[in-house]
Amino acid sequence: MTLVRQPTHAGVRDAAAKIARILPPTPVFVVELQGVAVAFKAESLQPVGAFKIRGAWHRLTTLDPAARARGVVAFSSGNHAQGVAWAAQRLGMPATIVMPSDAPEVKRAATLALGAEIVGYDRRSESRERIAGDLAAQRGATLVPSFDDPWVIEGQGSAGIEAAAQMAAEGLGPVRHAVTPCGGGGLAAGLALALPDARVTVVEPAGWDDMRVSLEAGRIEPVAADAPDTACDALQTPRVSPLTFAVLAGRGATGVSVSEADVRAAQRWAARQLRLVVEPGGAVALAALLAGKVAPTQGMLVLLSGGNVDPQAYAAVLARND
């Protein structure tokens, strides 16, 4: 029996210290909502446009020189791919990203520009998990999961350590309530570990709110097979992981869901009020606030987790009024 390493608060602190040596803190913007100062952490302003760079860096830097030389493999069509590619490039490691053959050209190009190799697969007939697993086994490379990994969770949590220091410096006091987008739960679980005294609310698109359902049920419930379409591609995770679920359940975290219209309104608000490009999945926590599903309270931290948009789809959202 293999003992699974559990992510810890100390691990998050270690990750935060390592990341502080290579990346400046992402900005925190303080905005009054209903008379309450709310802090927005713009992880969309990371070099790859998302917090994923944190978990990738923490994971890859734990590898020994021999493992580094054999490289890493990840499967993702999006922000995790770029986070892993960015970290691997910076460490001089080979990175292979397994990505659907029909992934948007902009995402392929961004991953290639970071020096990674792309291996395509057919979304309808092939399993990316198997392809990635086989590749890793052939090459002796390390598979880096996008959320089901203790180092990845700890790395993402470093955003919470950073934000807490920034909010204290701005005179906002300790973080009392963290509101965060949730796909597989890596960022959410990381924040829960980073901020042991804060309430944690995870936000998901309606129909993809399996973490909310799982937390209410007390056991992992997958997304329904007939889940609706969502613009939040970064949050389309069919099932959360035992690691992320255990952390969040252990902390009494709860969840809310937002509609597609809530998300679009949040993207427009971010563009106008914060002058930030935020992708749909990155805007769901803000959407929950603006839609009245989470009430602003003192010491509130809201994560804007990513800013990688499809230009045409984003333009259409900005031009709409719904």
Add this chain to the structure above:
Amino acid sequence: MTLVRQPTHAGVRDAAAKIARILPPTPVFVVELQGVAVAFKAESLQPVGAFKIRGAWHRLTTLDPAARARGVVAFSSGNHAQGVAWAAQRLGMPATIVMPSDAPEVKRAATLALGAEIVGYDRRSESRERIAGDLAAQRGATLVPSFDDPWVIEGQGSAGIEAAAQMAAEGLGPVRHAVTPCGGGGLAAGLALALPDARVTVVEPAGWDDMRVSLEAGRIEPVAADAPDTACDALQTPRVSPLTFAVLAGRGATGVSVSEADVRAAQRWAARQLRLVVEPGGAVALAALLAGKVAPTQGMLVLLSGGNVDPQAYAAVLARND
């Protein structure tokens, strides 16, 4: 004869120290262009979405209590109005903004939300200078020009002091070349004063490149009466001021112009690569780099000066491909 106070490097440093007490530095993003690390200073991320908050704060904080009580008047339909309104609100001073009656609703609303009074005028038949001057005289209020003012110039220059410290901290060394949008020249002159060892290039939209023409001619030349339309509303200044011109001419600054298509391409690049919403006038310096009109060099600082866009116009720019 009235002696006109000249803006100075010491004044810029004083402004920077005052502003550091109330606002965190705006982020600097480092991006490799043609193999050279270029620093982009995102003044679009200021609370009012533009650098104008700096000059307004420096000017208003020099007023004595009696002058503060009488308030300030400014004429502007845009970022300067919001900068003055923001600073006045924070200092508990009354602010009156003279704005065209047909100004975009989003700009009116933003100014009102900052507690300012708006006085409208007809762009075709009335002089905003006279209306603002009369109002200031009636009320004993202080008129705050948008660029023709030594304190305003010094305040804008504080962005250069901040950026120099940030670039040094990032290991980029001293600022050798500052590339900046230029309307009346307040920001450009402030940067020239802030960075006495840096080359300064001002960037304007084609046909509105009167600072470039003036610097080449060695005397102030106004914009031609038949200047073309431009999306860069923040840079539509018919004539630069003796103060800003003298500073820039004295430093041997030069100018380049960019096309409307260059500006749109820069706005799209900023959205995709930096995940920033940048307004047309705020994107011209970036546009000059991307269009090959300024070559990236070591120690280059590029100002992204504002992010207040008209949502529909911005959506249309993102949806285009020209």
